[in-house]
Structure formats: C-alpha cells, structure tokens
Amino acid sequence: MITAIDDEQPLHVFDLPQLYRKPSAEELLQALDLLAIKPRNFGSAADDAPRKVVVDPAGISQYLTSIVSSSLSWIKSDEAKEEVWNAAAARLSERSGRTAMPSMSRVFHIPLSDAQEVALTLHEPSLTADNLGMKTWVSSFVLSRRLHTILDAVPELVPSESTTSQCSQQKVRALELGSGTGLVGLSFAVLRGASASVHLTDLPAIVPNLSHNVDLNRSVLESSGAQVSTGVLDWSVVPDTEPTREERYDIILAADPLYSPEHPKWLVQTIARWLSTGLNARVVVEMPLREAYLPQVEEFRQRMTDIGLGIIEQGEEVAYDDWETATGDLIEVRCWWSVWGWSEKV
Numbered sequence: 001m002i003t004a005i006d007d008e009q010p011l012h013v014f015d016l017p018q019l020y021r022k023p024s025a026e027e028l029l030q031a032l033d034l035l036a037i038k039p040r041n042f043g044s045a046a047d048d049a050p051r052k053v054v055v056d057p058a059g060i061s062q063y064l065t066s067i068v069s070s071s072l073s074w075i076k077s078d079e080a081k082e083e084v085w086n087a088a089a090a091r092l093s094e095r096s097g098r099t100a101m102p103s104m105s106r107v108f109h110i111p112l113s114d115a116q117e118v119a120l121t122l123h124e125p126s127l128t129a130d131n132l133g134m135k136t137w138v139s140s141f142v143l144s145r146r147l148h149t150i151l152d153a154v155p156e157l158v159p160s161e162s163t164t165s166q167c168s169q170q171k172v173r174a175l176e177l178g179s180g181t182g183l184v185g186l187s188f189a190v191l192r193g194a195s196a197s198v199h200l201t202d203l204p205a206i207v208p209n210l211s212h213n214v215d216l217n218r219s220v221l222e223s224s225g226a227q228v229s230t231g232v233l234d235w236s237v238v239p240d241t242e243p244t245r246e247e248r249y250d251i252i253l254a255a256d257p258l259y260s261p262e263h264p265k266w267l268v269q270t271i272a273r274w275l276s277t278g279l280n281a282r283v284v285v286e287m288p289l290r291e292a293y294l295p296q297v298e299e300f301r302q303r304m305t306d307i308g309l310g311i312i313e314q315g316e317e318v319a320y321d322d323w324e325t326a327t328g329d330l331i332e333v334r335c336w337w338s339v340w341g342w343s344e345k346v
C-alpha cells in the first residue's frame, strides 16, 4: 500500500512496487494512478482535487518502460495484465508531451450570474500536432467564465436594428470562429438562451467532435432554449459572394485563434466579412499573451483598427494552463480579452 504523505518529501520511484517483488495488478494500478499527469480544469474549477502524493520525476519513465516491457507472468488474469500495460503506456504517453494525451471528457463549470452556474461536458479526442481544436484551451475557459460579466457590461448586445425592425422575435445571431471543442460558443448559447442562435465553426477535421459536444450538452441547451448549429468555416477561404445583411452576425466570438503568421490577416478578413455592419455589432475575443505570438496579437489589433473596429472594453487576466508540469507545478498564462465594435466615424 502506498501511503499519502501530504506536506512531506516526495516519494521516490523506488518507493513504488518493484517488479522483482512480483506485485499484484492492484498494487501496480494504484502506483500508476499516482503517476498520472491529470488535467486540472485550468487550476481553478471546484472539482480539482489537490494532488495528495508527489513522486519525484527522476526514474519514472524507466519504471514505466520496465512495466510495459515486462511479461507480468505472475499475474494470472490476462485482463488485469492488459489493464496494467495500458495504464503504464498511458503514463508514458502523458510524459511525451500534451500532444500524446489520451482522449477524455471533462466538465466545465460556467457562471450564468454571480449566483448560478451551468456544467458543460466536452469530449477532447487525443490531440495531434496539427489538430489543436481537439483540446479546450485556457483562454476559452477564462472567456467563458467571464462572458456573463462582459454581456452585462455591454447592454447593447441585442439584435441589430436592421434585423429587429423586420421581426420583433429576431434572435441575436452569434458566430464562433475556431470553436475547437466549443466551450465559448456553448457557454454563450446557454447564457443567452432562447434570445440567441449560435453557429459554432472550425476546420473540417474539428467539426465532427464539435458537433458531438453539442449533442453531449443537448439537455442543458434545450432547457435554456438555446439554438446551436455547427459547420465548417475556414478563415483562409474567401468565397466569391458576399453574405447578405441577414446572413451576417451580431456577435463574433473567438478564443486563442492566433498561432500562425497568416492567422491575423485571415481572422480579421473573416470578421470583416461576417460581422453585421450595425453599430451594436460586437467582436469578443480572448487570447493568451505567449511570448512567441505577441507580434500576431499586435498585427490582429492593427488590422481590426484598419477595418474600422475599435476596442470598447478590454482587460488582462492571469490564468493557469490545465496541464501541470511533471513536478506538479501549474503553468501561468497571461490572457488578454477585448470587446470590439464599429467606430462611429467609419
């Protein structure tokens, strides 16, 4: 039995069950569970259990490899052996970086007001280097948790005058760009309920999981009256025809959308194309201020200004990445959020 040792020295790999002693499958699985690098829901959700036992990272990979390559011949049940090998392989893949993480489902708690929150469940398939939308990123988490205050602070976030005059029941039309797993768009949908229709979009490889996540949250969406759809919208593609006034959106949402040199240009051209021209149209974005991408954030700000959009509200906040380091430390990320509207001068 491995004992918890809060506030004491970390365990060493030699304190874990050693194969030459022929430990049972249960003992091995217990040890392997201690070695899991678990997602922390960005270090702030109530359901984050504090880590009870810390294991010194030195020698862990070797320990795991020895389990994966052992025949475990003293364990009689093939099923139990399989479970041990799988757990050891999963711990190894967690240590090869975020991109090798296995698939998982996570619950995110999103405030609807200061007193009320809703739980959204998102599936995150195993992440591959070129499919970043398979994971929920920290700025979408903090933006979703902030959305209710942003929306309170910007009361003119209502259907544009052009659309309300045609029909008093008109919903706010919201578009999310680069939705990934859909946290921001789904949060907006639940917050606005029956008064909004929300279209979540991303690249073709990402949309099937995005649609799956909409289905996973069907009951909470239905009870709020929200109307949600999903579809492909690739920022790099410029269609021949312009959208009509009715096809444009009152609000465009995006979290963590800039990570390649073309992204600022593509993103802003997509915003220019799809944002309603009414003065109450809004763009709400949040992005991490990671050193390597600061020029792209600056280019994004410049391009938004160039097309006639100005910042109505903005702020910075410190958030924590959802993957701890091997030693259990949290990774701090500075994030910038902003709400944009058309400048009256344009």
Ligand SMILES: C[S@@+](CC[C@H](N)C(=O)[O-])C[C@H]1O[C@@H](n2cnc3c(N)ncnc32)[C@H](O)[C@@H]1O
Pocket (backbone or CB within 6 Å): 131, 132, 133, 134, 135, 136, 137, 138, 139, 140, 141, 177, 178, 179, 180, 181, 182, 183, 201, 202, 203, 206, 233, 234, 235, 236, 254, 255, 256, 257, 258, 259, 266
């Ligand atoms: C870092 S992820 C952020 C995902 C999600 N917004 C979040 O914060 O969890 C960037 C997202 O942008 C999407 N993306 C990248 N290039 C794109 C493009 N050309 N058109 C549409 N989406 C794109 C990716 O597929 C991915 O889902």
